Amino acid sequence: MERLSGRDDSAGIYLIVIDGARYVGKALNLGRRRHGHLAALNTGRGAPLLQAAYDEHEDDCSFYVLERCPAWDRVYVGDDALVDDLTAGWLHERERHWCRELRPELNQQVPAP
Numbered sequence: 001m002e003r004l005s006g007r008d009d010s011a012g013i014y015l016i017v018i019d020g021a022r023y024v025g026k027a028l029n030l031g032r033r034r035h036g037h038l039a040a041l042n043t044g045r046g047a048p049l050l051q052a053a054y055d056e057h058e059d060d061c062s063f064y065v066l067e068r069c070p071a072w073d074r075v076y077v078g079d080d081a082l083v084d085d086l087t088a089g090w091l092h093e094r095e096r097h098w099c100r101e102l103r104p105e106l107n108q109q110v111p112a113p
Contacts, residue, residue, distance in 0.1 A: 004063035006031045011069035011087055013094050016050065016106070019057035023050050023106035024066070024098045026091040034063050049106045066098055 004014055008031040016023040016037065027033030040046045041054045041061075054061060069087055092111060099110040 002065045004030055004034050004065050006035055008034075008065070011091060013066040013091070013098050015064040015066050015098075015102070015104075017062045017064065018050070018053040018106070019060045021053050021106050022102055022104035023047075024095060024102060024104045025107075026095040028087065028091070030065060037063075047106075047108065049108060053106055067094055069094075 001015070009029050011026075011028045012030050013024065013026050014030055014033065016025070025033065025037075037046065037050075041051060041058075044051065044055075046054060069090055096111045096113065099107055
């Protein structure tokens, strides 16, 4: 599995692992989202289950890329708004897929259909 760096500007599905417990999320910009999670966790403002795990095991926290969003071909699509809609729909569906597949312990709920 590929580690998620702070410089990754692609859209996709990510996994946070803290002491073996998992959290699945989606992002339009994976690197920015990683930074946002770390900023929140380091100031005690993370999602409750994620924050509790981080507070106990800060030194055992890793970020991974589960899946990258396809690069929608703008030549065929020709419309930035449509590309954004395709990306948002893809991210939502793939986050649901990975939550069902991995059953992450740190997610409070699986995204609705």
